[in-house]
Amino acid sequence: MRERVGNTSILLVEDSLPLATLYQQYLEAQGHQVVLAADGQQALQALESQRFHLVLLDLSLPDMHGFDVLRHIKQQAIDVSVVVVTANDSAEVAMDAVHLGAVDFLTKPIDASRLLVTVNNVLKQHHLADLLDSYQQRYERDGFEDLIGASPVMQGVYRVIESAASSRASIFITGESGTGKELCAEAIHRRSDRSDKPLITINCAAIPRDLMESEIFGHMKGAFTGAHAERDGAATLADGGTLFLDELCEMDLDLQSKLLRFIQSGTFQKVGSSVSQQVDIRFVCATNRDPLDEVRAGRFREDLYYRLHVIPLRLPPLRERGGDCLQIARKLLQDISAREGKAFEGFARDVEAIMQAYPWPGNVRELENVIMNMVVLGEGTEITQAMLPESLHRILPAAPPSASGPEPERAGSASGASFDRRQADSEIRPLWLEEKRIIERAIALCGGNLPKAAALLEVSASTLYRKRQAWEKSPVEDAPV
Numbered sequence: 001m002r003e004r005v006g007n008t009s010i011l012l013v014e015d016s017l018p019l020a021t022l023y024q025q026y027l028e029a030q031g032h033q034v035v036l037a038a039d040g041q042q043a044l045q046a047l048e049s050q051r052f053h054l055v056l057l058d059l060s061l062p063d064m065h066g067f068d069v070l071r072h073i074k075q076q077a078i079d080v081s082v083v084v085v086t087a088n089d090s091a092e093v094a095m096d097a098v099h100l101g102a103v104d105f106l107t108k109p110i111d112a113s114r115l116l117v118t119v120n121n122v123l124k125q126h127h128l129a130d131l132l133d134s135y136q137q138r139y140e141r142d143g144f145e146d147l148i149g150a151s152p153v154m155q156g157v158y159r160v161i162e163s164a165a166s167s168r169a170s171i172f173i174t175g176e177s178g179t180g181k182e183l184c185a186e187a188i189h190r191r192s193d194r195s196d197k198p199l200i201t202i203n204c205a206a207i208p209r210d211l212m213e214s215e216i217f218g219h220m221k222g223a224f225t226g227a228h229a230e231r232d233g234a235a236t237l238a239d240g241g242t243l244f245l246d247e248l249c250e251m252d253l254d255l256q257s258k259l260l261r262f263i264q265s266g267t268f269q270k271v272g273s274s275v276s277q278q279v280d281i282r283f284v285c286a287t288n289r290d291p292l293d294e295v296r297a298g299r300f301r302e303d304l305y306y307r308l309h310v311i312p313l314r315l316p317p318l319r320e321r322g323g324d325c326l327q328i329a330r331k332l333l334q335d336i337s338a339r340e341g342k343a344f345e346g347f348a349r350d351v352e353a354i355m356q357a358y359p360w361p362g363n364v365r366e367l368e369n370v371i372m373n374m375v376v377l378g379e380g381t382e383i384t385q386a387m388l389p390e391s392l393h394r395i396l397p398a399a400p401p402s403a404s405g406p407e408p409e410r411a412g413s414a415s416g417a418s419f420d421r422r423q424a425d426s427e428i429r430p431l432w433l434e435e436k437r438i439i440e441r442a443i444a445l446c447g448g449n450l451p452k453a454a455a456l457l458e459v460s461a462s463t464l465y466r467k468r469q470a471w472e473k474s475p476v477e478d479a480p481v
């Protein structure tokens with residue numbers, strides 16, 4: 001990463017002391033820092049010991065040619081712009097200088113305003129390069145904490161985490177199962193100023209209802225059968241840190257009221273105690289359901305929803321993340337292969353194409369399981385199609401028509417393939433029409449239950465609603481969506 005322009009440093013390589021002093025004074029008067037080098041050796045030493053934005057390089061030096069300095073800069077890939085200065089106004093020298101990486105060329109005697117314009121242009125380029133660097137670092141990341149993926153949708157996720165992490169505001173993460181909600185909660189905690197305090201996770205779906213209150217708030221000795229000793233709950237353990245309530249929509253309604261009181265007051269009582277405890281906790285919660293649907297269905301308290309839904313964070317399903325799928329798959333293959341002592345280095349091309357096309361209803365968790373399965377059961381250096389589990393085979397293109405079918409009408413094509421035009425015309429329908437037919441058939445087969453049809457088609461219910469709305473809105477009965 002280059003330094004910022006605010007404090008620009010220039011290495012002036014000039015063997016004539018009066019000229020060097022003149023340029024130095026002029027540049028310093030403009031606010032630049034100038035270091036002088038009287039020959040090539042001094043210039044190389046200065047470049048080794050300090051970073052410069054710009055080198056003003058005289059080509060006739062007493063100990064070497066200025067091009068040697070230029071070559072050294074190029075060979076060592078030193079991140080500095082070079083403007084060549086020479087008494088020789090020849091196009092050939094200028095071409096050679098540019099060829100060796102110089103960004104501009106000045107002829108002696110240097111006109112003061114020309115010098116300033118050149119220097120400022122170079123520094124502006126540095127400034128733009130700085131901006132680009134920081135933009136790329138900020139907005140185009142291959143991953144964030146333990147989350148892998150460079151897709152634009154994940155860049156949005158990273159930005160929300162980065163901006164919200166340091167605040168105390170509650171974050172409400174939604175997303176299908178296996179999309180990485182727990183990884184997000186960990187990233188939020190790690191990026192917060194609470195990272196030296198604990199992150200405590202409670203999975204509201206995994207703990208039996210009658211134990212949940214004690215898991216969150218702790219209990220006193222003898223509070224209920226089996227409470228042999230006083231025990232701290234997640235609320236005490238997470239003091240100063242973060243409490244992650246996973247699968248929050250599964251929480252019992254009674255307990256939701258207690259949780260709401262706890263969030264509002266910051267105080268709670270252990271089960272079986274009348275003493276209130278005050279804690280400082282940041283809440284992050286997650287669900288793979290639509291929380292508003294749960295509110296409407298009366299399974300999730302509306303006041304709790306609004307209390308926690310301060311910063312919403314939606315994790316997109318893996319199928320919406322483009323190339324992330326392969327990026328994650330390659331990293332998982334590397335890690336799992338190393339862990340299992342296998343030699344796998346990559347996927348065959350056709351396997352990558354299948355993985356990219358498969359909708360991954362179980363998201364990254366399913367991808368992880370599939371790769372684990374292939375690594376454990378397979379051998380070799382490359383994952384081949386034969387190693388793919390059944391679920392992924394299903395998306396392979398259908399086998400070509402049998403040889404006993406009608407003789408096709410031959411037609412030339414760039415690929416040399418042939419096709420039966422009559423059969424093609426009668427059998428092939430527009431993709432969107434086929435899709436509509438399949439979706440409508442699925443909904444009908446499910447007795448009109450759209451979410452059920454969506455689950456069997458392995459798409460989200462909202463996708464089906466959207467498509468259906470678009471068909472209904474369309475003035476032409478069978479218009480594409």
Ligand SMILES: Nc1ncnc2c1ncn2[C@@H]1O[C@H](COP(=O)(O)OP(=O)(O)OP(=O)(O)O)[C@@H](O)[C@H]1O
Pocket residue numbers: 146147148149175176177178179180181182183184246287288328364365368
């Ligand atoms: N972007 C990602 N990069 C790398 N690994 C990921 C990513 N997202 C998820 N994973 C991995 O996938 C698995 C599932 O992730 P996680 O448990 O965070 O998902 P989840 O959304 O909380 O699932 P659930 O709703 O079922 O609890 C984990 O092993 C996690 O490490």
